[in-house]
Amino acid sequence: MTVKETPLTLTTQAGHTLSARQFSVSASQQAIVIAPAMGVEQSYYFPVARWLAEQGFEVLTFDYHGMGASQQGPLKHHRSSILDWARQDASAALAHIRQQIAGDILWLGHSLGGQVFPLVNDIQQVQRVVTVASGTGYWRHNAPPLRRKVWWFWFVLVPVLVRIYGYFPGKKLGMVGDLPAPVIQQWKRWCMHPEYCVGTEDAAVRQSFDTVNVPICALALEDDEMLSDKNISALFALFGSKDKSLHVVHPDDFGLDRIGHLGLFRAQFEDTLWPQVLLPALTSGQPQNTR
Template sequence: MTPSLAQSAQADAHQNALEVRKRDIRFEADDGFPLAGTLFEGDGQKPLILISSATAVPRGFYAAFATAAVKADARGVLIYDYRGTGDSIRPRSWSKRIGMADWALHDMPAAAKTLDAIAPGHPMVGVGQSYGGQALGLSGISDRFARYGMVAVMSGYHRGLDDRWAGPRMFLLGVPLSLLFRDMPKWMRLGEPIPATVFRDWARWCSMPDYFFDDPDLEETARFTKVHTPILSLRMTDDPWGTERAVVSLMKHYDHAPILRRWISPKDAGSPIGHLGFFRSRFAETLWPPFLAWLLDGTEFTAGSPPTQ
């Protein structure tokens, strides 16, 4: 056995032997909303990882990746549900409007604070899929992250997508339905139910050419220019929503952050990926290792190819 193979075998054995401790937790946002999360811990000393999910995607979707991250020596990983979604259930006594911006302005900072408490001051990195990458700029806590990995993070402006039915489905069906229900029905196939008020915010932003940057009431968009965190932006070439123009339209607002952009194709991954597929366990041996190496160690990410524009 050559030295490189021996080292690889030892690394695999070490990873398989690592114990991953998993527990569900409850914590509160700064405005008192109760949130649900799952904390994964091990004995590694590499950075903590906060994972912020895509819209209408429950935290459990990221559990396999979180486990792999701890086995790659992450100190701990937190996945969580935004308010009004998953297990972050709206209390009966809650009378305030739930807005989509609340996920970034209140929930993400609360999750980061909760994760920080298990190892105060320990290095932390972040992962954001779709909305979870948009949230970094709005949150005001970007300086807490040593690096931030963004997967399928793009502007939601409907004319920037390759899904021609996205606009009609959202505006002609979704918005009227949102006036009838407190939470969007699951049969709409948006994913898990989200508050109807969140859906209307989302639809309004998706009708604007520059997405929520055109919303005069969302002053926190000014925070994007203050982000200096190194970012890895991954786009899947078979993603009908995360088109090149949609990704470029959003990422241009992180204008003071060093950004590495890589486009990942089904050929690179070994199978179709789409908008949400990156975190499915079938990519544990192909896409996850270089992504985790960049997150945890700052190792150069060379998978895929650079963008064409």
């Protein structure tokens, strides 16, 4: 089965151009938008996007402004914030797929992409949101391995490197990825507060979370090296939807040694986690073998 891949250029309401890619096998009445994690380029999701297209979905991936193929010019000149990524970039992706597909649209948000979906324009028009490894990021609740070093990260490494480079050079350090200065600075503010963005931004952000009313299936990874169950449950509680469920994926239930924060989308899980967890989460909200 040959998957057709179409490179696209999307334009946000602010006039920024974004790199995107659409995956399809044949005319479909269902679509999935994959919203990436912080610092993760859309190419990371190409294997799962191809697989989902083979299952009969139209699939759209994209890079946030300043990330991956959506970076135009030096990153130190990019002024987009995380709120811009949600309200402008993710909204442009959803608007595009709504023009293409008359049927059901599903939102698949990884980490950040599953944190900020209530801020996306017209998110109420999607049939289901599936979040993967999405939590508040509140530093005192981070998983123990990360919590032991996160204070140094936020209060020493980030301010020093942003001052030197004009952006956060995460690729040089092998952590998070390169990020525009407004993004890493806003993210720091969020991670300092137990209610994350809801506790630090204006009342409109809280209202967006309180009033979001789409079915939500949240997938947490038991061996997530970044987020603890407190991070996950705290974010889950912020979603106002009455139709929501939280499922924990344990590696040993699938005969696996490890999954981790980024792992669910790796091609090695095409025959296990994708058909048993991801696909049923998207189609019915009921992933298999979860607790």
